Amino acid sequence: MNIGDVARLSGLPAKTIRYYEDIGLVAPLRSTNGYRSFRERDLHKLAFLGRARSLGFTIEDCRGLLELYEDSSRASADVKKIAREHLERIDAKVEELLAMRKTLSHLVHECAGDNRPNCPILDDLASCSHAAPKKGKRVGG
Amino acid sequence: MNIGDVARLSGLPAKTIRYYEDIGLVAPLRSTNGYRSFRERDLHKLAFLGRARSLGFTIEDCRGLLELYEDSSRASADVKKIAREHLERIDAKVEELLAMRKTLSHLVHECAGDNRPNCPILDDLASCSHAAPKKGKRVGG
DNA sequence: CCTTGACCTTCCAGTTAGGGGAACCCTTAT
DNA sequence: ATAAGGGTTCCCCTAACTGGAAGGTCAAGG
Incomplete structure (x- = not known):
């Protein structure tokens, strides 16, 4: 999936998605043409982030929540x-x-x-x- | 009055007062040594600004309010x-x-x-x- | 006279969470 | 060939300050 697709699916602006990659919240692959290539997992992360942000969590909160989300041995x-x-x-x-x-x-x-x-x-x-x-x-x- | 005095009297940090001068909300005089020299009127303005900011008015709101405050023919x-x-x-x-x-x-x-x-x-x-x-x-x- | 310390000055950079826009590349259709 | 509609990086902008560096000024003390 290209960035436009995940933007539509996640409801996040493409700018925001690029920003989230910049600060290390998502790490999409790259196609040979240089385009970002998002997997299902990236899309899920972005949806998670969008929901967390809409509840007012800060970016740093989101980073922590995402880490816990991906850690199956979390408390x-x-x-x-x-x-x-x-x-x-x-x-x-x-x-x-x-x-x-x-x-x-x-x-x-x-x-x-x-x-x-x-x-x-x-x-x-x-x-x-x-x-x-x-x-x-x-x-x- | 130097900036430290008005800072104490108005409750605003000196940094903030310099910033307010920067953006044209107050215009203190200058002493020969380059120090800002505040008059009573400047102190009143700063107190006004501090109160307005504490009520959550934006800086641009404050600019408008200050202008109206100083205009005796306001509505x-x-x-x-x-x-x-x-x-x-x-x-x-x-x-x-x-x-x-x-x-x-x-x-x-x-x-x-x-x-x-x-x-x-x-x-x-x-x-x-x-x-x-x-x-x-x-x-x- | 020199120094110390408290004050003052300007300027630069950083903060949140992106938004706007320029300049340019890739792909497909006409 | 070219136009449209993706994509890319890069840099500047927001609000309202805050922090800090580098340096000038002033009064007191030795």
């Missing part, structure tokens, strides 16, 4: 650990977003949204009463 | 529009994360997490029954 505890940590990251992010959401929706409701300049949103942003946001990784970007 | 509708759109982005992201969370927490509960290889998490990732994730910006990264 399910190792898989579960990766998943649980990811779940915790998701929960943390949701918490963070909901905190933002709460403040924002309050401000949006307060704002008249007309052609006058008076604006509670700007008032809030400009007010000096917020705790200095010092340490802690900025996740919201 | 609050313009501010509200930026905030409302941001709120919608947050809601979309929360939805996405909760969908992931739902699947993941289910899988984590199903997995024994012991030293045996059998693992429902890997089974799910490897199953071919998932809709091909084609278009739509990947937000989870």
Whole structure:
């Protein structure tokens, strides 16, 4: 199979598949003309990666999961650990977003949204009463 | 004030403040020795930016908000529009994360997490029954 | 006067997970 | 011969910074 075929079958863009080869997640063969030649096994890996990515696992998580997937003597505890940590990251992010959401929706409701300049949103942003946001990784970007 | 002072007062890292100058969000003066020299007004702007960023506004949002903040003839509708759109982005992201969370927490509960290889998490990732994730910006990264 | 240390400067590279596009090769059909 | 529709490599771009190197400035201490 050429890259276009696996792209269609896996649902991943060809660019992404090349990238995954670049970083060592898949290792397709090469035809004599230089084209990548994918086996069933490569296709399965790519589908696995696509599914894992769609659940929000990072590439490094995927690398670990793929390794465990291919290791028939794995311990399910190792898989579960990766998943649980990811779940915790998701929960943390949701918490963070909901905190933002709460403040924002309050401000949006307060704002008249007309052609006058008076604006509670700007008032809030400009007010000096917020705790200095010092340490802690900025996740919201 | 030197950059260290405004960093302490605003809670923003000096690196970030230099970056904000780079991209034209603040324009401190320069002392004869080449050091940046911040006025009260610059400090206020930086505090404003820090607060807006902590609410998850993008840098471009911040640029717009700052412009409106400094325009006394603004319409609050313009501010509200930026905030409302941001709120919608947050809601979309929360939805996405909760969908992931739902699947993941289910899988984590199903997995024994012991030293045996059998693992429902890997089974799910490897199953071919998932809709091909084609278009739509990947937000989870 | 010299040094130490804390500050400041600029510039370069790296981060995530690819996307866009150029320049070029391979194959098949017209 | 050429056009279309694959494929290839290569490099730059994204957001919003962070880290680090190499070096200038300033106040204090010996």
